[in-house]
Amino acid sequence: MSSKCLVREVGQYVGQEVTIGCWVHNKRSSGKIQFLQLRDGTGFIQGVMVKQEVEEEIWLAAKELTQESSLYATGIVREEERSPSGFELTLTGVKVIHLTKDYPITPKEHGVDFLMDHRHLWMRAPRQRAILVIRNEIIRAVHQFFNEKGFTMVDAPILTPSSCEGTTELFHTKYFEEDAFLSQSGQLYMEAAAMALGRVYSFGPTFRAEKSKTRRHLIEFWMIEPEMAFVEHEESLQIQQQFISHIVESVLKNCQKELKFLKRDLSKLEQVTGDFPRITYDEAIQFLQEKDFEIKWGEDFGAPHETAIAEHYDKPVFITHYPTELKSFYMKPDPERPEVVLCADLIAPEGYGEIIGGSQRIDDEQLMEQRFVEHKLSEEAYQWYMDLRTYGSVPHSGFGLGLERTVAWICGLEHVRETIPFPRLLYRMYP
Numbered sequence: 001m002s003s004k005c006l007v008r009e010v011g012q013y014v015g016q017e018v019t020i021g022c023w024v025h026n027k028r029s030s031g032k033i034q035f036l037q038l039r040d041g042t043g044f045i046q047g048v049m050v051k052q053e054v055e056e057e058i059w060l061a062a063k064e065l066t067q068e069s070s071l072y073a074t075g076i077v078r079e080e081e082r083s084p085s086g087f088e089l090t091l092t093g094v095k096v097i098h099l100t101k102d103y104p105i106t107p108k109e110h111g112v113d114f115l116m117d118h119r120h121l122w123m124r125a126p127r128q129r130a131i132l133v134i135r136n137e138i139i140r141a142v143h144q145f146f147n148e149k150g151f152t153m154v155d156a157p158i159l160t161p162s163s164c165e166g167t168t169e170l171f172h173t174k175y176f177e178e179d180a181f182l183s184q185s186g187q188l189y190m191e192a193a194a195m196a197l198g199r200v201y202s203f204g205p206t207f208r209a210e211k212s213k214t215r216r217h218l219i220e221f222w223m224i225e226p227e228m229a230f231v232e233h234e235e236s237l238q239i240q241q242q243f244i245s246h247i248v249e250s251v252l253k254n255c256q257k258e259l260k261f262l263k264r265d266l267s268k269l270e271q272v273t274g275d276f277p278r279i280t281y282d283e284a285i286q287f288l289q290e291k292d293f294e295i296k297w298g299e300d301f302g303a304p305h306e307t308a309i310a311e312h313y314d315k316p317v318f319i320t321h322y323p324t325e326l327k328s329f330y331m332k333p334d335p336e337r338p339e340v341v342l343c344a345d346l347i348a349p350e351g352y353g354e355i356i357g358g359s360q361r362i363d364d365e366q367l368m369e370q371r372f373v374e375h376k377l378s379e380e381a382y383q384w385y386m387d388l389r390t391y392g393s394v395p396h397s398g399f400g401l402g403l404e405r406t407v408a409w410i411c412g413l414e415h416v417r418e419t420i421p422f423p424r425l426l427y428r429m430y431p
Contacts, residue, residue, distance in 0.1 A: 061094050321343070
């Protein structure tokens, strides 16, 4: 009797007969030998069938197999140093489950639009599988980090009655007779949760109705948003760099095969340890002006500016103390210089842009009331948020990490659309 196993488990069965439920990724034949490239979702393995070693009906069944046909493949596991997995299957039997006809994604080149139209099938490709495995490892590492640091995960609502940072980029919907919006951030709710649980984080989908088509933007993406009571700006920066270092270290440790398949330069990721460099917004403006960028103090940075700054460093860099007018209403001003806030954006190396935005939050009730007036925020809609300053207010800080940009950076991808199973882009909501 053969043992049923997964491709990733075959190393435990060297010299034994196993059965694997799988699909045909590719195949070739040299007359009396058939070579089947098999995949089962956990990995890829080559199955070799020699005509004279199997019954005629088994040989013919294997010969009928087409790309993405499904089957149970039975064979003897043997070590093969030339194989990427280190193992190969000497096939002794096949049981066809389904023969696929005219699979649309063939080994030839396909355009991006075609592949995106067939995203549900494109996910099966080795490159896409590698990316999604790394995404999963990043998610696992996120939860591991916060669990080990004593954070509590809290789920933020997706339907909200108001905006977190302004209404121009929100998706509007109806909540029975009331107006509602799809969440663009769980941060405000995490501030409330932090006052109950100390250190918390949310991990959920967010939606931005920003009509952008850049390689860094998605309409629907996932955010990790920690919030920490009794934590001020400096301590928050320390936690952020520990967090990023932990994620990169976990991927390097557990996804070597996937990174190598993507031809990722591992030396770039191996440098992401220790303290990250920091520059202030003032220093960044001066640096950019010296590089002949036409930018003045008080203007925000675009992708070219962030890339120029990042290229100056070999690991992520914090840009701190942005002008108050550029940042959200809840960010705490620097007590020694109120025209800037206690905030930081973390810019990834190699031109991947901002992956974290964070700040110390305003904890003074009077200043928050002033911000409400300045930003024309509805006191009725935000009364619950004001209550956090009225009842037991404390210094607190938080940040948000964009999962897909982080995946793009760690994988070395040119476009963020490959970082999520089913991307939602400006003109794409299918499949």
